[in-house]
Structure formats: structure tokens, C-alpha cells
Amino acid sequence: MAWARVSVSPRVDVAIDMGNPFLNLTVDAFVKIGTIAATRAVAEDTYHIIQKGNISSHDFDKTLKKMCKEGVYWGTIAGVYVGTEYGVERIRGTRDWKNAMIGGAITGALVSAVSNNKKDKIAIDAITGAAIATAAEFINYLT
Structure with a gap:
């Protein structure tokens, strides 16, 4: 009897084909980790707003800027890492x-x-x- 691993949690996968495996992996890492970082920024700021008890347009602007900054920062790091790892794999010829x-x-x-x-x-x-x-x-x- 064969066993299969079944994932219970939902999964969303977005593929962006750049026409090159290196670019595909790099952009994929940027998008995924950037999205996670932006979501974390929203969750953190939401907590602080709830603690404060009210929300203002200044809070909204600050959260939006933080989302963008964190998303780009961590997305870039992830893209550099994944691209570098892929490049090293290609150079060494082994995984x-x-x-x-x-x-x-x-x-x-x-x-x-x-x-x-x-x-x-x-x-x-x-x-x-x-x-x-x-x-x-x-x-x-x-x-």
C-alpha cells in the first residue's frame, strides 16, 4: 500500500515565467518572501493600532510605507539568496x-x-x- 502526504492547509502558487530558470527562481523568491514580510508588517501595525484604540489616516500611511519597505527589503534578500544558490549549483554542477x-x-x-x-x-x-x-x-x- 502506498501512502500519500496530504496537505490540509491551503496553498497558493503563482508562477511568473521570465524565460530563464535563474530569473524565475529569483522573482519567485522575491514575490513570496516580500509578500510574507509585508503581511508581517500589517499584522504588527494592526496589533499596535488595536492597543492604541483608534486609527488615523497617518496610521494607514505609515503601515502602507512599512509594508512596501519590508516587502522590498526581505524580498530582495530572498531573491539574492535564491539566485546565488542557483548560480553556485550551476557552477559546481551538483545539488x-x-x-x-x-x-x-x-x-x-x-x-x-x-x-x-x-x-x-x-x-x-x-x-x-x-x-x-x-x-x-x-x-x-x-x-
């Missing part, structure tokens, strides 16, 4: 956890360097990016 580690390290270093951090902070952020990406990859293998 394994090392691609995630290298992609995470490069992404962590790039994000840190763009933030005008010093050399030591860039190195620490590269190590952190590599550790998070590698851990996520191993957790992905377990599920």
Missing part, C-alpha cells in the same frame, strides 16, 4: 547543502556590505548567513 551554505555566506556578506558595515561585521554576517541557510537546508531534508 547539495554546500550550495545553500555558499549562497547564504555570499548573501550575508552582500547585505552587510551594502549596509556599510566594517570588515569584521561583514565576515560575521557571512558566517551567520551560511549557518542559517545550511540549517534550513538540513531541516528541509528532514521534512
Whole structure:
């Protein structure tokens, strides 16, 4: 008897075909993670508005700006990571956890360097990016 895994939660998948696998993966990551970040910003601001007890047009404007800023920031990081990991996979010619580690390290270093951090902070952020990406990859293998 064969067992099938059935997902109970709803799933929405949007495919944007850019005509290139690298661009497809990068844009997909940007859209998905950017949407999650924007949703998180709305949830956080909604909580603060409920605590305050009233809403103003200023609150609405502030929330909208925060949604856009967070969505673009985290979407860009996700796009850079996924694109880098894919590029490393293509260069190495193999698909394994090392691609995630290298992609995470490069992404962590790039994000840190763009933030005008010093050399030591860039190195620490590269190590952190590599550790998070590698851990996520191993957790992905377990599920």
C-alpha cells in the first residue's frame, strides 16, 4: 500500500515565467518572501493600532510605507539568496547543502556590505548567513 502526504492547509502558487530558470527562481523568491514580510508588517501595525484604540489616516500611511519597505527589503534578500544558490549549483554542477551554505555566506556578506558595515561585521554576517541557510537546508531534508 502506498501512502500519500496530504496537505490540509491551503496553498497558493503563482508562477511568473521570465524565460530563464535563474530569473524565475529569483522573482519567485522575491514575490513570496516580500509578500510574507509585508503581511508581517500589517499584522504588527494592526496589533499596535488595536492597543492604541483608534486609527488615523497617518496610521494607514505609515503601515502602507512599512509594508512596501519590508516587502522590498526581505524580498530582495530572498531573491539574492535564491539566485546565488542557483548560480553556485550551476557552477559546481551538483545539488547539495554546500550550495545553500555558499549562497547564504555570499548573501550575508552582500547585505552587510551594502549596509556599510566594517570588515569584521561583514565576515560575521557571512558566517551567520551560511549557518542559517545550511540549517534550513538540513531541516528541509528532514521534512
